[in-house]
Structures are given as C-alpha cells and as structure tokens.
Amino acid sequence: MTKILLNGTESDVAAANVLALVEGLGIDPRKVAVERNLEIVPKSAYLNTPLEDGDRLEIVHFVGGGN
C-alpha cells in the first residue's frame, strides 16, 4: 500500500500509478484533471506516473459555478 494525500485526505492506496488510481475509483479519466505534487499529470502520462509514499494527488472536475 502507498500512503498518499488524495484530495486533501490521507489515503492508503493499492494503485501503482495514476491510471490505476483513477480507474480504481470508478472515475472516467476523460472528465477529470489530475495534479501530482502541484504538477499537472497529462492524461497521456497517467500509466507512466507512479504513486509514491507522501505524494499529494488532486483529482478535479468541472462543477457549476458563476462568479
């Protein structure tokens, strides 16, 4: 298990890379953006971006909003 901070919550995850993490959460990768340690992870790099202890991951999407 890898200890990461996922959307602000400490989490133990089995996923070895970003693609496995996103798919394991049941999220459609086309509808989100991922940031790892304040760096954007391009969709094409999900598979080749490993998860390591202490990583800070943010998974975001578009929600309703005006100002």
Added chain:
Amino acid sequence: MTDSWTVAGRTFNSRLIVGTGKYKDYEQNAAAARASGAEIVTVAVRRVNLTDPNQPMLMDYVKQDEFTYLPNTAGCFTGEDAVRTLRLAREAGGWNLVKLEVLSDPKTLYPDMEETLRSLKLLVKDGFDVMVYCSDDPVYAKKLEEAGACAIMPLGAPIGSGLGIQNKVTLRIIIENAKVPVLVDAGVGTASDAAAGMELGCDAILMNSAIAEAKDPVRMAVAMKHAVIAGREAYLAGRMPKKLYADPSSPLAGLI
C-alpha cells in the same frame, strides 16, 4: 442580420454568458442555459467527490457540444491559486479561453486588482486567453488591457447582489477606451438591468444569480435573452436626446 462579437479569435452570436452555479440541479441549470440562448457558460473547477463518484456531473447535463465552457477561478484569493486552477481546467478540457477572478474580501467579493493584474501576467505568459473580472476602475481596466487581457469584465454591482448597474459613468469610460471586448460581469438583478448594461455599449453581459435565484429560472433566462438583445439594439439604434420639457408627437398645425 447577424450582430456577432469576437473574443480571442472566437466569434459568438449571443451576447449573454451565463453561470452554472446556484441551480436546484443540473437539469434545471441546463434548461435555463438553453432558454437563455447563451453560447458560453462559466464553470468552476473543484475536487471530485471520491466517496460518491457516481454523483451527477455538470458535463452530462450542460454539454460541451452545446456550450463553450469558460472555466473561472471563483474562490481563488491569490495569483498562484488562480494559475493552478486554470492549468487544471486546461488539462481537464483543453481550454485556453478562461475567466480570471481574484477576490479579496469575502463579504463584498470585490476583486483584488493588484493580485488580479499579477495573475493575468502569469497566465498570459503561460499561453492562456484571459477574460478578466475587475472593478469598474478605468485605470485598472487599461492596465489589464495593456497586460494582455483578451476581455475586460467590470462588475456592475457586487457578485450575487442583484443590485443592478451602479456606476454607468465608469463603465461608459471603460467601454469607450477599451480596444478589447468589455463585458459587464455581476450585479444584474432583473431584465431591465441587463438591457441597461447593453445600452451602455458593452459587448456582452455575464450573469448567474439573476437567473438561478429567480422563482422561475427558465422563464427569467428567456427574459434575459430578450433584454440583452433589446439593450444591444437600443444601443445600435441610438437613443433620442433627453429633454426637460414635453415635445408633442402629434402635429400642432391643422388643429380644429
């Protein structure tokens, strides 16, 4: 007759941009956006709810083949937050056209113009086309334009206040001096406010609460669509001069 406007090389026919916040649900939101005739909708970037990833998603209702998404930085209070948010938005959807707003005081939601200008410079350097929410200050509006803003978006009144346009004089000055599109952003409460904004000669109006908080949002969206068209047409037509005294519109000659 088409009366389109262009921002950063993209041309739109509707002069109304609507927000997607505060609605009862995404279904009502989509219905109101369609009724408004808007081609652009503003959207926010937030964390995915990981405990319930099957929650309804904006993209499934307000669809991108129907609307141009304009990601905003609502809720950002520093330049770094704004840049980070818009980079994520760009990655989520590939958009370069974004709306920058950097706020200061949570009570007034007034923009922090010093920080806004600094953020704008960071985003322009990063290749974004940036529409900028700003105070109705002609000096700062000019500074934003010089720093590369692709549109200037002064407030008509505080965000979500519905007070209507408070300072027509400063908005007129901003509009007359800008070489990029000027949009009145925030402050509209009802249809006449939207028409009044368009009569000043601005290129478009952005609103959210005025539609979302109406008792019947879809009906208010229709009202806003007409108000924006009416205001624009009145501006292009050129209003009659104001006079102190009456001036009959029936001939005085030939009276019996």
